[in-house]
Amino acid sequence: MRTKTLLASVAALAVAPMLAACTENASSGDDGGKGADARALTVGSSADGCELSATKAPAGTLSFDVTNTGSDVTEFYLLGSDGLRIVGEVENIGPNLTKKLTVNVPEGDYFTACKPGMVGEGIRAPFTVTHSDDEQQVSASDQELIDQAQANYRSYVQDQSGQLLEKTKQFVELYEAGKDDEARALYPVAREHWERIETVAESFGDLDPKTDAREADVDLAAGEKWTGWHRIEKDLWPQDAKGYTALTPAERTTYGDDLLANVTELDGRIRATGADALTYPIDAIANGSIGLLEEVANGKITGEEEAWSHTDLWDFQANVDGARVAYEGVQGLLEGKDPALAKELTAKFDALQAVLDEYRDGDGFVLYTALEPADTKKMTDAVNALSEPLSRLTAAVTS
Amino acid sequence: MLANLLIGLREGLEAALVVSILVAYLVKTERRELLPRIWLGVGIAVAVALGFGAALTFGPRGLTFEAQEAIGGSLSIVAVAFVTWMIFWMSTAARGLGAELRGQIDRAADGGRWSLVVVAVLAVGREGLETALFLWAATQAGTRDTIGSVTPTWEPLVGALLGILVAVALGHLIYRGAIRLDLSAFFTWTGAFLILVAAGVLAYGIHDLQEAGILPGLHALAFDVSDAIAPSSWYGTLLKGVFNFSPATTWLEATAWVLYVVPVGGLFLLRTRSKRPTPPSPQLQEH
């Protein structure tokens, strides 16, 4: 048994990368009227020369047929614009031999180098890869990171949506049964799941106003109805509302059932499969992170969101959680493209979290009404410090 | 001619050395019946490498640079694990020879005996794909039309094959020498030698992964003696072929080499020392 496993794993190890990463052999030689393919280049490496058939090629899968015309063993390299990073290489090209380098190259500036005798810097020349109108070629490792980020973000959204539905059910039950203290305790906790995926929830233009509209956003005079979380919030925390008339049990049931129906509908759409399935392109994930932080700046830090319960800091934390998860989903990709930005974003997220942590109280946070202007100033500064680099995220990961 | 011969020599040497030591061990411990497994492993590796090489050279699809580095790097590291296993398997199995009955050992070591096939496959297959691609390219060179200043010639193929033959001959010489040693000297010397070979393979695997950009530090060199030891010279070729010595070695490679040699070598010394005080068994003296 053990031996079979060993043999099988060795075989798999040898074959798997080939299947995963094989590439078209360029049709060299047989010139079937197609003319010379601009991505198929030839290189002649002699004792003191390195001759390329072209110093320019369109982005995509390039092949270099490297022929050793000298008498010593040679190597050929395609190097990045820094002259250090190896994009591709072929080694051990004996005299009179031709070897092929196949490599997927994005637009940019490069260097080619032949290394007769396999020592030193080699004979170098600049090489340009131009923009290609063909579908943008993404290297295998980037594609893997993208696929992974999309899958992770999808499951995060679905998980949060599931928990939102679960907690909303409990909350509505408590509220309709008149257990106000317990309902008040669950209110900010259930809403956390909404706030973490707020940018996705908001993308459903019909559901969002029914679920999360604030009183100030609703034109009651024009006959618009105010429903959802904040309608119930006002009924549970009527202290600040002058001359407020409490809802009757029947009205409670109406608003409660309506909220649960809308959250159920939202969860169904988030879980949809097939043609209706939500997609999370990499730029949407990055923009989601930016959007969630904007939510913080616009609503939470001002105390407008939870006008009656004053549990704004729960929402604040949840928005930051969601922004951070979205950012961390694309972090691997960003590290390959702009490591300095990745480092800065991680540091600023940490700094913002540190500020928020100062206002924790038990399992939750202090109420917004307990904050001094100096406290909100501190929070605003940390949010602003993060939003500037974060605004560059989408451009960096899609470059 | 010489340059292509040296490439064939270098590619063939490491495999030939590991296989010849394994064969010498089986012959010395009178387990010739296990030899077919070694040849089976060698045969599988050669057939698979030549098959893949031909498919990749003449078929519609080739390997990307990334895939080549990934295969080379990961196979190197797996090969190190197996050669390390082999060193300790040999010393354990040999130590038990005098004390226990042969049948018991053979039954106990059955899993290990099949692993011999894996060791042979890895020793030959690790560089095998690259060698096969080289050989097919050399074959193409003999049949192609003139490219620029390069005229068709069979010289690269002949050179590479001669190099492989020299490697096999050197392997055979090692075998002849090893077979004359008494068993405990055989273990001390071949074991120590194989540890250095395996450490070289590990460092080379690390270098592959650095070139592929998976590991950092490709340009942080611990030392560079390329001027003194040219990689395409015959002595550079031998050092590379036997110990995977690279004249320009990065810090990460050097660190991995030391981190392998020190504990494995230390453990190996402890085990061979602890064997000394026990008087040689009658069976061992026969050799």
Ligand SMILES: [Cu+2]
């Ligand atoms: Cu394929």
